[in-house]
Amino acid sequence: MNSIIQCLNNTAILVTYFCNGQYLEHVNRSHSTRGAIAEELAAVVRALWSGQYRFIATRDLRLGYISECASEAGDYSHHSLARYALSRNDNWLLSRRWNCPNCKEKRDAVKKLDISRLPPVLVIHFKRFYVDPKEYMCNAYRKKQTYIDFPLEDLDMRQFSLHSPPNHSYNLYAVSNHYGSMEGGHYTAYCKSSVYGKWYKYDDHVVTEIPSSEVKSSAAYILFYTSCSARQT
Ligand SMILES: [Zn+2]
Numbered sequence: 001m002n003s004i005i006q007c008l009n010n011t012a013i014l015v016t017y018f019c020n021g022q023y024l025e026h027v028n029r030s031h032s033t034r035g036a037i038a039e040e041l042a043a044v045v046r047a048l049w050s051g052q053y054r055f056i057a058t059r060d061l062r063l064g065y066i067s068e069c070a071s072e073a074g075d076y077s078h079h080s081l082a083r084y085a086l087s088r089n090d091n092w093l094l095s096r097r098w099n100c101p102n103c104k105e106k107r108d109a110v111k112k113l114d115i116s117r118l119p120p121v122l123v124i125h126f127k128r129f130y131v132d133p134k135e136y137m138c139n140a141y142r143k144k145q146t147y148i149d150f151p152l153e154d155l156d157m158r159q160f161s162l163h164s165p166p167n168h169s170y171n172l173y174a175v176s177n178h179y180g181s182m183e184g185g186h187y188t189a190y191c192k193s194s195v196y197g198k199w200y201k202y203d204d205h206v207v208t209e210i211p212s213s214e215v216k217s218s219a220a221y222i223l224f225y226t227s228c229s230a231r232q233t
Contacts, residue, residue: 001187002187002189002202002204003176003177003187003188003189003202004176004187004189004222005041005044006174006189006191006202007174007175007176007189007191007222007224008041008045009044009045009048009049009191010173010174010191010192010193010194010224011121011173011174011224011226012194012226013120013121013226014045014121015045015049018041018042018045018046019045019046019049023038023042026038027039044056054205055205094111096108096109096111097109114160114161114162115157115160115161115162116161116162116163117165118157118161118165118167118168118227119227120226120227120229121224121225121226121227122155122157122170122224122225122226122227123222123223123224123225124150124222124223124225125221125222125223126148126220126221126222126223127144128143128144128145128146128178128221129141129142129143129144129182130142130144141182142182143178143181143182145218146218147216147217147218148218148220149216150172150216150220150223151172152171152172152212152215152216153171153172154169154170154171154228155169155170155171155172155225156168156169157169157170166229167227167228167229169227169228170225170226170227170228171225171226171228172192172215172223172224172225173191173192173194173224173225173226174189174190174191174192174223174224175189175190175191175215175220175221175222175223175224176188176189176220176221176222176224177189177190177217177219177220177221178219178221179219187221188201188202188203188219189201189202190202190210190214190215199211199212199214199215201214
């Protein structure tokens with residue numbers, strides 16, 4: 001939780017959105033949660049940017065309440081689009097025989113997914129956890145520790161886009177890292193400060209500066225990119 005909050009707290013457009021109160025126009029008070037999660041997150045972001053505290057305890061974020069809301073919201077996965085896109089070249093070309101509606105013959109076909117509109121912030125979630133096929137009856141999750149190479153600057157999304165958008169270049173500004181296994185794991189965050197332009201490691205209440213060469217590791221779990229046109233300011 002701390003790790004993701006640090007990543008969100010370093011998302012410049014989100015910080016502006018919460019700190020200037022713009023989010024209030026969009027909170028859905030008629031929903032069963034009455035906008036409580038947005039209010040709690042806004043309070044945390046404002047506290048972190050107030051400069052008043054060395055660290056804050058996010059248990060105030062009422063974790064139990066959030067998990068209740070999350071299960072109510074169901075299985076929504078906002079990372080799936082990017083995940084499909086980046087696995088497309090390996091897996092989605094998922095070649096198949098396809099029934100052609102014109103000649104009624106089975107033909108070789110290629111299925112692919114393209115992104116029609118690129119977002120200002122791109123979140124890429126590596127699928128590190130999987131159910132061990134040998135133990136699927138007991139839902140035993142395993143973790144892939146594979147090292148994945150990813151660019152810190154200039155991730156070119158043109159190859160995953162339906163059109164050739166003008167703003168196709170993305171820079172990395174945060175990484176949520178996971179160490180250990182499904183049962184006993186630890187999260188940290190690496191975030192690039194929009195104020196100082198340096199990378200920092202957030203490990204619970206300890207924050208240390210790190211060189212950019214340390215950002216890529218086999219612990220990387222969720223990547224946060226910003227469009228160069230919506231550059232972190
Ligand atoms: Zn045909």
